[in-house]
Amino acid sequence: MRESCLLVGQAHAEAVKVMKPGMTTMQINNIVETFIKDNGGTPSFKNYNGYPFATCISMNEAVVHGFPGSIIIKEGDIVSLDIGIYKNGFHGDSAYTYAIGEVAEDVKQLLKVTKESLYIGIEKARQGNRIGDIANAIQEHTERKHGYGVVRELVGHGLGRKMHEDPQVPNYGKKGTGAKLKEGMVLAIEPMINLGVKDVVHLDDGWTILTRDHKFSAHFEHDVCITKGDPDILSSFVDIEAAEKANANLSWSY
Numbered sequence: 001m002r003e004s005c006l007l008v009g010q011a012h013a014e015a016v017k018v019m020k021p022g023m024t025t026m027q028i029n030n031i032v033e034t035f036i037k038d039n040g041g042t043p044s045f046k047n048y049n050g051y052p053f054a055t056c057i058s059m060n061e062a063v064v065h066g067f068p069g070s071i072i073i074k075e076g077d078i079v080s081l082d083i084g085i086y087k088n089g090f091h092g093d094s095a096y097t098y099a100i101g102e103v104a105e106d107v108k109q110l111l112k113v114t115k116e117s118l119y120i121g122i123e124k125a126r127q128g129n130r131i132g133d134i135a136n137a138i139q140e141h142t143e144r145k146h147g148y149g150v151v152r153e154l155v156g157h158g159l160g161r162k163m164h165e166d167p168q169v170p171n172y173g174k175k176g177t178g179a180k181l182k183e184g185m186v187l188a189i190e191p192m193i194n195l196g197v198k199d200v201v202h203l204d205d206g207w208t209i210l211t212r213d214h215k216f217s218a219h220f221e222h223d224v225c226i227t228k229g230d231p232d233i234l235s236s237f238v239d240i241e242a243a244e245k246a247n248a249n250l251s252w253s254y
Contacts, residue, residue, distance in 0.1 A: 001090040001091075001092070001160065001186065001223075001225075001234060002234045003087060003088060003092075004041065004085050004086065004087045004088065004090050004091060004092035005092035005093075005094065005223045005234035005235040005236075006092070006234070006235065006236055007036070007039055007041055007085050007087060007092060008083050008084065008085050008092040008093065008094040008235055009094060009235055009236045009237060009238070009239050009240055010035070010039075010239050011032050011035045011036055011039075011083050011085065012032075012081060012083060012094065012096055012239070012240045012243075013239035013240050013242070013243040014031055014032065014035045015028045015031050015032050015081060016098065016240060016243035016244055016247060016250070017243050017246070017247065018031065018247075019073070019079070019098060019100070019247060019249060019250065020073070020100070020247070020249035021072075021073055021074050021075050021077075021100055021101055021249065022072060022073070023072070023073050024068075024069070024070050024071060024072055024073070025057040025059070025066075025067075025068040025069055025070075025071050025073065025079070026068045026069050026070065028055070028057060028068065028079075028081065029053055029054055029055045029057060029068035032054055032055050032081075032083055033046075033054035033055070036054065036083075036085055039087075040087060041085040041086060041087040042085070042086045042087070043055070043083075043084065043085065043086075044084030044085055044086045044091050044092075044093065044163050045082075045083075045084050045163075048084075048163060051065075051207060052067075053067060053068050054083075055068060055081060055082065055083050056080075056081075056082040056095075057079060057080070057081055057082075058079075058080040058082070058208070058209075058217075058219065059071065059073070059077055059078065059079050059080070060077055060078055060216050060217075061210050061211045061214045061215060061216060061217060062080070062208055062209070062210055062217070063080075063151060063154065063192055063194070063200055063209045063210065063211060063217040063219065064080070064082065064095075064154055064192060064209055064219060065082075065207040065208055065209055066080075066207075066208050067205060067207065067208060073100055074100065074101075075100060075101030075102065076100065076101055076102065076103050076104070077100045077101075077103075078097055078098065078099050078100065078103060078107060078111065078216055078218070079097065079098045079100060080095060080096070080097040080098075080217070080218065080219040081095065081096060081097075081098065082094075082095035082219065082221065083095070084163060086163075089161060090160060090161060091159055091160065091161075091162070091163050092159075092223060092234070092235060093159055093163070093188045093221065093223060093235075094188075094221050094222060094223060094235040095190055095219045095220060095221035096219075096220055096221075096237065096240055097111055097114070097218045097219055097220060098244065098250055099111060099250060099251050100249065100250065100251070101249060101250075101251055102251050103251060106195065107195065107216050108251075109146075110148065110193065110195045110216060110218050111218050113141065113142060113146050113148065113193070114142065114148075114191050114193040114218035114219070114220055115218075115220045116141060117137075117138045117141040117142045117171075117191045117193065118138075118189060118190075118191050118220045118221070118222060120137045120138065120140075120141050121134045121135075121137050121138040121171075121189050121191065122134075122189055122222060122224050122231050122233065123137070123231065124136075124137045125181060125187060125189065125224045125226060125231040126181060126226065126230075126231060127181055127182060127183050127226055127227065127228055128180070128181065129180075129181050130175075130176055130177060130178045130179065130180055130181065131167055131168075131169055131170075131173070131177070131178030131179045131181070132173040132174050132175055132176055132177035132178040133175050133176065134169060134187075134189060135169065135170045135171055135172055135173030135174075135178070136172075136173050136174060136175045138150070138171045138172070138191050139171060139172040139173065142171075142191065142193045143172070143198075148193045148194060148195060149193070149194035149195075149196055149197045149198030149199070149211070150171050150172045150191075150192075150193060150194075150198055151171065151192040151193070151194060151198055151200055151217075152170070152172065152198060153200055153209070154192050154200075154209065155168045155169055155170040155171065156168070156169030156170070156171070156187060156188045156189045156190045156221070157169060157187070157188050158185065158186065158187060158188070159186050159187065159188045159223055160186055166179070167179040167187075169187050169188070169189055169190075171190075171191050171192065171193070181226045182226060183226055183227055183228055184225070184226065185225070185226040186223060186224065186225045186226070186234065187223070187224050187226070188221055188222075188223050188224075189221065189222055189223075189224055190219065190220065190221035190222075191218075191219070191220060191221075192217065192218075192219050193217065193218050193219075194211045194213075194215060194216075194217045195211075195215040195216045195217065195218075196211060196213040196215035197211070197212055197213050197215075199211070199212035199213075200212060221235075222234075222235045222237075223235040
């Protein structure tokens, strides 16, 4: 399973190396799909419940499940890229949000805080804790500390031989509630955080979800295995961050 999860990060990095203003989101999708197939994997998302593409690419006010297409990426945009890969009987699933060129300071802060909240949530992913401990940690950092909107309709999930397994992993909740975490469980933890209100709307394509107030939204996701000790992060941002830093067209530093 770790192999599938790490391959997702490498697929992200392939896209990040060339990501720039003037590209279309479909060009990014095609780069990722080719990389997945060249490395012996299958895109988890393609044809999943009828979803027609290998990636979800959600720009600016799109929270998740955005369709790649002819939309041209511009300076000041943010691009959330969500990739799933099935290989050797297991899925990997990871998302990351990229800043194109110079973006507004409040948007940079949104990205920084959302990414921080992912690791704050992961710290609670320990045997004997509960789902609510992860959820509450993410909510405390994003909503209560920074005033952002935590999306309610969309949650993280268990991950393994199936793309979505129990338990669900919301990004809001009460400590000490929800399913108990057990050794060997794998969770896709994925804060989806809005610059404005928490409310979202669904587009007529049946998939794309936007913020109701049209303010930007950020999305980061790791796959985490529960152990007897520290959380074991199966996915990785190492290749992504190296490619991000090397690409002069991406402005966010951390």
